[in-house]
Amino acid sequence: MEVDVKVEPHNIDTSLATPTAVRQLVASHGFIFRKSLGQNFLIDGNTLRNIIRAAEVSKDDTVIEIGAGIGTLTRALASCARHVLALEIDARLHPILQETLIPYDNVKIVAEDALRVDWHGFWEKYELSRAKLVANLPYYITSPLLLNMFFQDLALDTITVMVQKEVAERFTANPGTKAYGTLTILAGYYSKVEICQIVPPTVFMPPPEVDSAILKFTMRPYRLEAADPALLRRVVKAGFGQRRKTIANALSQGLGNTIPKAKLQDILQSCDISPQRRAETLDLQDFVVLSNRLAELW
Ligand code: SAM
Numbered sequence: 001m002e003v004d005v006k007v008e009p010h011n012i013d014t015s016l017a018t019p020t021a022v023r024q025l026v027a028s029h030g031f032i033f034r035k036s037l038g039q040n041f042l043i044d045g046n047t048l049r050n051i052i053r054a055a056e057v058s059k060d061d062t063v064i065e066i067g068a069g070i071g072t073l074t075r076a077l078a079s080c081a082r083h084v085l086a087l088e089i090d091a092r093l094h095p096i097l098q099e100t101l102i103p104y105d106n107v108k109i110v111a112e113d114a115l116r117v118d119w120h121g122f123w124e125k126y127e128l129s130r131a132k133l134v135a136n137l138p139y140y141i142t143s144p145l146l147l148n149m150f151f152q153d154l155a156l157d158t159i160t161v162m163v164q165k166e167v168a169e170r171f172t173a174n175p176g177t178k179a180y181g182t183l184t185i186l187a188g189y190y191s192k193v194e195i196c197q198i199v200p201p202t203v204f205m206p207p208p209e210v211d212s213a214i215l216k217f218t219m220r221p222y223r224l225e226a227a228d229p230a231l232l233r234r235v236v237k238a239g240f241g242q243r244r245k246t247i248a249n250a251l252s253q254g255l256g257n258t259i260p261k262a263k264l265q266d267i268l269q270s271c272d273i274s275p276q277r278r279a280e281t282l283d284l285q286d287f288v289v290l291s292n293r294l295a296e297l298w
Pocket of ligand 1: 037038039040041042066067068069070072074085088089090093111113114115136137138139141189200
């Protein structure tokens with residue numbers, strides 16, 4: 001039986017997380033960074049250790065990584081996890097990964113686009129039970145990827161990802177702020193969210209234009225259960241789709257005028273929500289109560 005060894009920083013393989021290692025690998029393979037694929041590679045061992053620590057990766061874990069790059073985080077994960085499944089869309093990086101991952105026989109490179117993966121099929125194909133997702137995400141896929149993974153109710157324990165700081169703030173925002181919106185409510189429905197660390201551009205090569213953040217989602221049973229989660233998502237999107245309008249007007253339009261406005265106002269009032277309020281003043285509980293009331297109608 002495997003013993004659950006708590007990972008200590010000195011066990012983590014950070015050997016690729018230096019400017020010299022990245023520069024040499026990239027040069028020897030004639031690799032040119034592609035901005036459109038969010039290719040900002042980690043060059044800082046401390047940041048790498050902090051990602052692994054935040055994710056609490058142990059020898060019991062199967063880890064899914066999105067965007068392996070040249071294998072910097074992949075190697076660190078492989079040194080602490082039982083098994084790593086690392087997706088990388090860019091075929092130019094596959095020969096580099098074959099080289100950098102030679103010391104590890106517990107890694108599988110998956111040449112797929114993370115936005116097109118059938119995740120339930122993926123779970124079956126690789127015979128996964130529970131898994132953790134850990135990634136330094138290409139920024140352009142952050143919101144669609146994470147929302148898709150939430151909605152599919154996968155057997156994930158945690159998702160620990162490097163994202164743009166501004167996006168991290170949208171996931172963790174308080175009601176009434178500009179950052180508060182669809183991402184905040186939907187992430188809050190599926191998980192407990194926390195920002196673990198703010199990270200400067202200098203830890204990446206090439207450096208991005210903005211700060212980043214290590215963001216951790218701990219998936220959990222719903223505190224408040226939506227009778228119809230797809231309807232909850234529609235209501236949240238409708239509410240924030242017209243965030244300057246009153247919630248009554250935003251819902252009326254956003255739900256395609258399927259419910260007469262007077263009826264919507266009655267429904268809102270029966271949920272103790274003034275029809276004059278805006279979506280940004282409603283919390284997760286308000287949205288769940290409201291969508292459950294609407295579910296009774298449909
Ligand atoms: N993990 C490496 C690191 O930390 O240094 C690289 C991270 S880099 C921010 C993001 C990586 O994701 C790139 O290697 C890029 O080619 C890859 N990528 C971009 N879009 C992707 C997609 N849709 N599916 C899978 N990988 C993708």
